[in-house]
Amino acid sequence: MIPAPVPSSQPSDWRRALRNAVTSPDELVKLLELDEAWARPARSLAHRFPLRVPREFVARMRHGDPADPLLRQVLPLASELDDCEGYVDDPVGDLDALAGPGLLRKYAGRALLIATGACAVHCRYCFRRNFPYDKESATRSGFAAALEALRADESLNEVILSGGDPLTLSDRRLADFAREVQRIAHIRRLRVHTRLPVVVPQRIDEGVLHYGVTNMPGAVPRTSTYALSNATLPYMVKLANMGAETAIQANPALAKGVNSYKGKITYPAVAEAFGLAYTPLEELL
Numbered sequence: 001m002i003p004a005p006v007p008s009s010q011p012s013d014w015r016r017a018l019r020n021a022v023t024s025p026d027e028l029v030k031l032l033e034l035d036e037a038w039a040r041p042a043r044s045l046a047h048r049f050p051l052r053v054p055r056e057f058v059a060r061m062r063h064g065d066p067a068d069p070l071l072r073q074v075l076p077l078a079s080e081l082d083d084c085e086g087y088v089d090d091p092v093g094d095l096d097a098l099a100g101p102g103l104l105r106k107y108a109g110r111a112l113l114i115a116t117g118a119c120a121v122h123c124r125y126c127f128r129r130n131f132p133y134d135k136e137s138a139t140r141s142g143f144a145a146a147l148e149a150l151r152a153d154e155s156l157n158e159v160i161l162s163g164g165d166p167l168t169l170s171d172r173r174l175a176d177f178a179r180e181v182q183r184i185a186h187i188r189r190l191r192v193h194t195r196l197p198v199v200v201p202q203r204i205d206e207g208v209l210h211y212g213v214t215n216m217p218g219a220v221p222r223t224s225t226y227a228l229s230n231a232t233l234p235y236m237v238k239l240a241n242m243g244a245e246t247a248i249q250a251n252p253a254l255a256k257g258v259n260s261y262k263g264k265i266t267y268p269a270v271a272e273a274f275g276l277a278y279t280p281l282e283e284l285l
């Protein structure tokens with residue numbers, strides 16, 4: 001049996017990491033030994049979607065390289081202000097999918113909850129950067145309204161906790177929520193959308209593991225994550241080194257896992273699940 005976590009009043013490592021994130025463009029370019037000119041667009045974009053990046057993530061970036069792929073995820077560029085035809089503030093239609101406070105319904109059987117607007121990192125590609133978190137967050141009512149909606153709709157079998165980043169909430173809050181979800185008989189899965197394990201890995205501490213293990217029984221989630229990463233890494237290296245098309249052509253195992261390519265669904269089960277047309281991958285290569 002796994003003992004219950006003891007809530008601590010001490011600020012943990014991950015909370016310190018969130019507080020100490022780099023938010024000053026000048027500091028970021030200095031830390032990475034970049035030309036000061038890279039800080040200018042970030043300063044002018046601060047009022048729209050400011051820079052935020054944990055130091056743990058900065059530490060993995062290459063110095064002196066403005067094209068570093070990790071840096072490009074977080075560094076504001078002047079082109080963000082360009083007007084582009086067809087670009088909209090809500091590209092995935094979140095606002096049309098609102099079915100309650102902070103509750104989104106897009107797919108049969110599945111509900112997504114906007115748990116919080118807080119994030120550990122501000123990703124420049126974020127499709128929710130303009131989402132009205134101040135009005136539409138399930139935590140505004142302490143999850144009560146969202147839980148009521150989940151209980152009332154027996155067609156649901158899956159809940160996704162999203163945001164913002166739900167793992168910026170305390171373990172206690174996550175555990176309370178998960179316990180309530182577990183009591184709803186028709187909900188079979190609780191998924192969590194998060195970037196914390198990547199940008200502040202110390203967030204996956206004992207407390208959050210307990211919240212996962214005790215409330216949604218699973219088979220050693222941490223070990224299975226290691227196993228999955230070990231199994232998938234060789235394919236990711238191939239994709240990175242060869243480019244997607246060459247890697248897929250060269251490796252039948254990779255080709256088998258392609259869900260969509262060139263705007264077409266290339267996996268029969270995915271096409272069937274979403275009621276979309278299926279196109280064999282070979283026709284597109």
Ligand code: SF4
Nearest residue numbers: 119122123126163164
């Ligand atoms: S919601 Fe997710 S993708 Fe968007 S800024 Fe936050 S962590 Fe990044």
